[in-house]
Amino acid sequence: MTFGWRGQILRVDLTHGTFDSVPLLREETKTLIGARGLAMHLYAQYEVAAKNDGLRDNALIFATAPLAGTLFPNSGRFTVVTRPAPNANLSCAALGGAWGPELKYAGFDAVVIEGKSPKPVYLWISNGEIQLRDASDVWGKNVSECSDLLRSACHRSARVCCIGPAGENKLSIASVVSDKRIASCARGVAAAIGEKNLKAVVVRGTTGIRVAHPAEFMEEVQKLRRASSSLHLRCSGRKLQGPVLQIHSAMEDNRALLDDGVRPTGCFGCMSVFTSFTSTTTDETLACLRAETDAQNEQLREQYQFVDLGLDYVLAKKLLSSDRFSGVREGDVALAKKLAHGEFAAAASEEIQPDEVSHSGCLVGGYVMVPGALADGKKNDTETSSMLAAAELVGSCAFAASRLNPEQIATLLRLATGMDYSPEDVLRAGEKIAGMTSQKESLSHANNCH
Amino acid sequence: MGVLLISPEKCTGCRACELACSFAHEEEFNPTRSRVSVLPLKDGEGAVPVMCLQCEQAACVTACPQHAIHEDVQTGARVVNNTRCVECKMCMHVCPFGCTSYDSVGRRIIKCDLCGGDPQCAKVCPSGAIRSVERTTLSIARRRQAAQKLKAILVRGSEQ
Numbered sequence: 001m002t003f004g005w006r007g008q009i010l011r012v013d014l015t016h017g018t019f020d021s022v023p024l025l026r027e028e029t030k031t032l033i034g035a036r037g038l039a040m041h042l043y044a045q046y047e048v049a050a051k052n053d054g055l056r057d058n059a060l061i062f063a064t065a066p067l068a069g070t071l072f073p074n075s076g077r078f079t080v081v082t083r084p085a086p087n088a089n090l091s092c093a094a095l096g097g098a099w100g101p102e103l104k105y106a107g108f109d110a111v112v113i114e115g116k117s118p119k120p121v122y123l124w125i126s127n128g129e130i131q132l133r134d135a136s137d138v139w140g141k142n143v144s145e146c147s148d149l150l151r152s153a154c155h156r157s158a159r160v161c162c163i164g165p166a167g168e169n170k171l172s173i174a175s176v177v178s179d180k181r182i183a184s185c186a187r188g189v190a191a192a193i194g195e196k197n198l199k200a201v202v203v204r205g206t207t208g209i210r211v212a213h214p215a216e217f218m219e220e221v222q223k224l225r226r227a228s229s230s231l232h233l234r235c236s237g238r239k240l241q242g243p244v245l246q247i248h249s250a251m252e253d254n255r256a257l258l259d260d261g262v263r264p265t266g267c268f269g270c271m272s273v274f275t276s277f278t279s280t281t282t283d284e285t286l287a288c289l290r291a292e293t294d295a296q297n298e299q300l301r302e303q304y305q306f307v308d309l310g311l312d313y314v315l316a317k318k319l320l321s322s323d324r325f326s327g328v329r330e331g332d333v334a335l336a337k338k339l340a341h342g343e344f345a346a347a348a349s350e351e352i353q354p355d356e357v358s359h360s361g362c363l364v365g366g367y368v369m370v371p372g373a374l375a376d377g378k379k380n381d382t383e384t385s386s387m388l389a390a391a392e393l394v395g396s397c398a399f400a401a402s403r404l405n406p407e408q409i410a411t412l413l414r415l416a417t418g419m420d421y422s423p424e425d426v427l428r429a430g431e432k433i434a435g436m437t438s439q440k441e442s443l444s445h446a447n448n449c450h
Numbered sequence: 451m452g453v454l455l456i457s458p459e460k461c462t463g464c465r466a467c468e469l470a471c472s473f474a475h476e477e478e479f480n481p482t483r484s485r486v487s488v489l490p491l492k493d494g495e496g497a498v499p500v501m502c503l504q505c506e507q508a509a510c511v512t513a514c515p516q517h518a519i520h521e522d523v524q525t526g527a528r529v530v531n532n533t534r535c536v537e538c539k540m541c542m543h544v545c546p547f548g549c550t551s552y553d554s555v556g557r558r559i560i561k562c563d564l565c566g567g568d569p570q571c572a573k574v575c576p577s578g579a580i581r582s583v584e585r586t587t588l589s590i591a592r593r594r595q596a597a598q599k600l601k602a603i604l605v606r607g608s609e610q
Contacts, residue, residue, distance in 0.1 A: 070479050071469050208478025229576050263462045263577055265496055270464045271576040
């Protein structure tokens with residue numbers, strides 16, 4: 001399991017402040033591959049083990065995927081999974097950025113965190129050296145300040161995945177944030193992290209990912225990349241709030257010239273280019289993404305301030321525009337700060353319930369583009385949904401999925417891991433995950449399918 | 451003979467160049483063993499890929515007490531002969547761009563060697579921030595950009 005995968009899972013017990021690492025087993029990756037699939041599989045294992053030991057615990061799983069951190073297009077994804085409440089379905093927050101690849105460079109495919117720390121801590125992973133460190137200096141701090149402080153304390157190139165004050169106060173609309181700006185709010189995930197008194201997971205890795213068939217892998221991945229680099233995406237969907245756009249479909253823009261279109265910034269391995277966004281509700285078309293840096297920053301300013309508090313921008317704005325806050329004189333940003341720090345917590349939980357599955361958005365020009373087809377479980381058709389899910393399971397993102405087919409994914413998986421994955425395996429894994437999202441099945445279904 | 455043309459305004463910070471480089475030289479994906487480094491600028495303002503600029507009068511060549519760095523006449527790159535090298539790291543001290551580094555896994559000095567004439571970073575860069583071009587093309591591309599800017603200024607000026 002040391003090709004593509006790193007072959008190790010880090011386990012942390014916050015109650016006792018201990019940790020160990022165990023090998024990643026082939027059976028754990030066979031059916032659902034990696035990221036959300038691996039996390040859900042591991043969750044079931046640890047839940048059963050805890051029950052058998054007579055414990056009531058809720059594991060928190062950070063999982064990456066076999067192609068994450070390689071030259072596979074858009075290969076920076078990882079997923080955070082937990083159960084938001086007893087008997088509830090698992091919630092999955094999918095994120096991009098460099099944190100996932102960094103975890104793999106540190107030598108791990110996943111981190112399983114159990115228990116609850118008696119005091120606020122952060123987890124520092126530096127290759128094989130693991131430390132649970134006192135987080136009292138960063139507890140209560142915004143995402144950006146926390147990230148900067150933790151990088152100074154740990155390593156200037158370390159990657160930080162953390163919660164803001166909103167997660168510490170266990171708000172339902174709190175987000176997990178990676179690389180300061182990449183945020184995802186799935187029901188109960190950030191709250192579960194806060195509940196465990198965990199502020200952040202900081203990672204630095206200097207070991208490499210190897211593949212089973214290096215020359216063939218490079219040849220195939222170069223072919224795929226060459227085919228992808230001229231593809232520009234014309235998107236359509238819904239404007240959610242301010243600069244946040246929910247993308248329901250992304251099609252190849254044949255009319256675009258090679259240099260036309262804007263690339264997102266921030267995510268590891270990103271190859272996507274976006275040329276335009278058309279709203280399906282208002283028919284407005286944004287020639288997306290031509291804004292100059294200052295204009296972009298201005299447009300994103302409010303959204304960034306919410307993200308910095310560890311709040312989901314769309315859901316928080318929705319809450320702040322509800323009747324409960326009508327007549328309140330203060331501006332949204334000031335209210336958001338209070339909200340994140342625990343005021344109105346009851347209102348937040350009652351009125352807004354995030355989805356179980358959430359994806360972080362792409363920062364493109366002055367907009368945040370969130371893939372919508374997975375987030376709300378809508379199906380265009382089964383194969384599209386399965387492909388979107390499958391891309392994530394191998395470590396790539398929904399926007400890359402628009403130009404991938406199961407054969408390409410299976411080939412690269414085989415060449416990277418040296419394991420037998422067929423295009424049918426890939427599609428089936430994607431189908432299972434996509435099916436869980438829209439039909440709200442629990443994990444026991446997946447377990448029964450092994 | 452080719453050189454690498456860097457256009458930082460096109461860099462998105464995807465780090466594919468780091469991966470291609472480490473893979474080409476060490477057969478693993480490991481940004482810390484890459485000869486090129488992508489340095490992020492202030493939040494949201496993109497990034498810049500930095501690698502050895504293959505100086506004509508290279509400080510590293512002059513400083514090396516073992517004469518272990520020489521010019522490869524085929525590619526124009528300044529290449530380290532790791533057999534002669536004693537890892538004194540003088541090259542690291544004197545390089546004004548910090549582009550020579552010490553690989554602690556392989557225990558040797560590493561720097562961009564233009565991949566023997568077929569730079570892998572340029573092959574994977576999705577946005578054209580790193581391109582491998584002929585030396586003559588290097589200046590013509592920039593001159594063309596300058597010409598367009600000059601034209602825009604002069605035309606605007608004559609219209610007023």
